[in-house]
Structures are given as C-alpha cells and as structure tokens.
Amino acid sequence: MTQTVFAEALNQAHVEEMRRDESVFIMGEDIRRAVYGATANLLSEFGEERVLDTPLSENGFFGAAIGASLVGSRPIVETLTSFMWVGMDQLISQAAKMRYMFGGQATLPVVYRALMMYGGGAAAHHSDRSYPMFMNMPGIKIAVPSNPADAKGLLKTSIRDDDPVIFFEDGTISGMRGEVPDEEYLTPFGEANIVKEGNDCTIVAIGGAVNHAISAAESLTKEGISVEVIDPRTLVPLDKSSILDSVEKTGRLVLVDPAHKVCSAASEIASIVAEEGFWSLQAPIQKVASEQVHIPFTPALEKLVYPDAIKISNAVKKTLED
C-alpha cells in the first residue's frame, strides 16, 4: 500500500491500461499538458497518436470517440461534467442507444471521464453533478469513486468494459490521499463497499459525500449511535442487495447525494428500498442531497447547498426519533 493522491491514482490507471492494451487512447481538452493532473506524462510515454488534444468541440469529439470505439479502438475522453451538455446528443442518441438500436451489432468500449468541479466557487456553469440524469438513460454504466484506491480500480475496470461508461470524478476529493495497493487490481462494477459497519442506521453516500458520511458516523459514535456507511461505487449497475441487507439490519436509512435532490441517485435508492425493503424500515427514509437551486458563486451561499456532516448527523438522529 502506498499513500496516493486521487488524481495520481487516476494517472496510474491510465498508464497501466495504455501499456497493457495499445487500442486504448485518450483525447480531451488540454490533456497533453495535464491541466487536471490525471493525464500527466501520458504524452511523453504514449505519443501524439494516442494522446490527443482536441478542439473545443464536445459534440464532435464525444462522437468521434464513439465511432472509434465501434471499430476496435478503446477511447477514453476527458471532460468536465458541465461541458457534457454541449455533447449530449452524442452521449444519448449514439453512445447510450446504438447497441440496442442496432440489435446488438455495435460494441462501444468508450469511457467518458467527467470531472465535477463543485464546491470551490466555480458557480452555476461549472459545478454540475449530473450522474442522476444519465442513470435515467438506459445504456450507460456509471461509476462515482469516493477515494483514490477505488478511483484507480474502477477506472481500470471502466477501460476494460465493453460498454459506454461515464466515470464521474468528484472534484472535492481530487487532492484526497489514500492507500492504494502496490500490486495490480481491478475494482468490480456493481459491488458496494461497506465503508464502516454499524447497527442503528444505514447511510448510503455517493462520491465525495462518503467522506462527510464517515465524519458524521464518527461523531455519532461518540453519542452512542452506531452507523453503517455504504458507498455504492457504481450507480449503474447498482448493488441494491448490499443496501437492502444493511437496511434489514439497521431498520433506518439516510441517503447522501451531492446531486440536486429531485430525481437524484438518492431518490432512486429511496424508491428501491421503499419497494423492496419497506418492512425492514422502522422510520421514514431521509434524503440529504443538494438543494434544488443553482450553484451560487459566493462561498457564503454555496456551502449551504451541499450535504455536509452536520446535515447528515441530523438526518440520522431524525431516523432515531421516537
């Protein structure tokens, strides 16, 4: 195990997969100079043919990645979530639908790495956390890692998967350090991580919110409340049995989601538990998600929008009220 920063773990995943499989290539804006860190040194090792700086043309190069994936290449696209709107036609009309629409003829091993730059005064146009919208669209797998080890393992799995994957990178943890195994490993899709075991209440948290859930769980321990924290790691596929098993044990559920709360990932998980785990529940499900407003620039207001440890602790306590 080595202490590794999140962005560096992503970099390792790129390097290992590009060495292993020469059909893997990467394109995006300013990736040769690695402005976001994850693509550092790729140009010097893999050359201009496999590390492509693109024009500012998301619809164009998102679609070019699809076309390349159809004919034997395995493209990785680096982008920001907020720029994905510009290329939505290719993501939805083509990446998500092609395989089904063509009766299984098309195989699209393409990965879109989408950085979510929220929480740092980036304001409404650069702070999107859009994974729930893509959960609603059949045909796209979705990973949202919460720590460096999962970031590396899930990215390697994404690159090897034969379906389109959107890999959401939570910018609030880009600088997070964590233990990363020294030997090669893959983190499977559809297997939640039980981050912390507990008996009184289950918290399911997504992406950077997992850290807030852990903080809340630690402070609640001091008050004698035992919390189980689950990180789904991938939202499509979703490991619903781990969540349902935990709720069966604790009888209570708090969902923590940095996305806007309406039709969020939290909403979907709440719906699953209401349908399939209702008789395990001893209290109403609580949802701690981003407020249904745009992201304001001023730090005085922005910090009010997102889930934090205090909101999570309060929600847990609410499930324990008589």
Next chain:
Amino acid sequence: MNIDQDTLKLILRRMWIVRHFEVKVMEVHSAGEFAGAAHPYIGEEAVAVGACAALRDTDYIAGNHRSHGHPLAKGGSVNKAMAELYGRVDGYCKGKGGSMHLADFSIGILGESGIVGSSVPVATGAALASKIQGKDFVSLVFFGDGASNQGACHESMNLASVWNLPVIFLCENNQFAVTTSYEETVAVDHISDRASAYNMPGVLVDGQDAIAMYEATKAAVDRARSGEGPTLIEGLTYRFEEHSLGLGRVRRGEYRSEEQIDEWRKRDPIVIHEEYLISHEIASRQECDAISSETEKMVEEAVDFARNSPFPEPEELFEDMWANPIQQP
C-alpha cells in the same frame, strides 16, 4: 473515365434495388403492413450508389433518417433491410431499430441515425480509429442539406481537417429539410463552398449522375486512403417523393412547385444511367430491363421473407442492452 463495365452495371443494379425497394415500401406502408416513419430515397439513388461503388467492403459508412438507400447501395441485404422495416427477428437489428436505424457491421455499415447530423461525428471517429490503427480504411458519411447547418457537421469537419482523417463528408443536398428550402437556410450558394473554411477540397457534383458521383467519390477516397485527408462532396439532387411516409399533412406543391417537381423528375438518375450504358454499348435495353425485373423480384421476395419472419418474443425486450450484461434495474 476510369470506371470498368462491371462497376457501371453494378451501379445500375443497385440503383434498381433501391428504387424497387422504395416503391414497394410506399405500397406496403400505405397498406398498413408496418408502423412508423419511412423516408423514401426515390430520385436520390445515384448519390449513394455512385459513392458506395467507390468504396471497399472494409470501408465504413454512416447515414441518416433517409436510410434505406445507403446500406442497399453498399451491398446490404435486401431481405434483412425489409424484415427490419417490418419489425421482425430476421431484420438487421432484430426489429429493434426499424427504418431509420439500419446497420450491417459485417460490411462496414455503422448505422443510420434518426437525429439529423448525429452520424457525422461517429463516422469521423471511425476514420480516426483507422488512422490510429494504421489501417487504410476510409469512412464516408451521408448527411443532408438540413444537417449541414448542425454544429456536429462543423465540429467534425474541423476535427477531420486538423487531424487529417480519411473521411468523406457527403452532403446529399436534396434541397429541402422537410419543407424548408436550403436556399433559405444556407448562407452560401453551395454547401460545398464551406469546405474552404476547413481547408479541404469541396466538390459540387450532379447528384443525378451516378458516374459523376462515383468519380468524385473515388478521387476523395484515393486522397483519404493515401493520407491526404478529408473531402466535402455535395451531391445536388432532388427528393421525388414527400419527406416521410405517414406525414400526411405535407402536400405536393405546397412548399415546392409542381413545375419544379416535374423538371427534376425528368432527370431520373436511373434513366440517365441506362441511357449512358445503352449509348456507350455497355448494356442493351434488354439487359437493363432484365436488371430491373431481377431486382424487382428480389424485392418481392424480400417482402415475403419479411412477412414470414416472426416478431420477436417478449423476452427479447431486454436483450442487446449491454455487451457486458448487468442486472436490469
């Protein structure tokens, strides 16, 4: 002219396949034999057939909603195409795609698209892969005058030029986006004029002349294959029928004059090609007629094939979602 007699006859044969296919589709669609939209390619056959005659099986094509002519021009199966329109299991996409989503990956047909302009980046990406993989496959995308105003076209042409990709942008200018004339929506006289903005050749071709389409495409293919980059070709053509079957509210003469329709119908691409073959003694009248009747029979048989193919079973609903399947939510 550098085009052999077999190719000239193949062009006639494929134009007749498309024509008979479309005439039959209009007949069976109006009889209610299958649902959904279908966009007849009648009048435009020379564009796709001439262009595809300049391609190899390993080259890629992608297309749009006016979708039957492209795969048939590249040698796709008439039976599978017809069965797909009928929504049957023996269709190209097992009935899941329908008229606007024909595809045959075994011969480089990477799919038609119902979203105007949406195939253009995809075809550009296939060309990118060809270049990265060190292959000499070229990619050709069919799009219309309407699509030429989409950002996807602009972005793709710029990408293809800066990366010097082996792709041919083939604009089928049939002059109308549903009912809106390209003269009202395109700021230049010819869509091919836009090529200069991307530093690539732009070629305006008579889209009723299959040989002219072949020659322009062949030149572009040769350029692409030898690493000289993309070309924009505009085939100026005309849609003889209405935009889509089932779009009953649009009537002849409402947005284009009867005189204009009649003038263009005089330039039927099949008639033009047959006259060439006969006057140059490449094929006799009888041979041309035989090609027509053989291909008409093929299409009749395709309709029987489609009618006799079963509909998919209910469990097929969840098939083909994933290459690497996951539990269905």
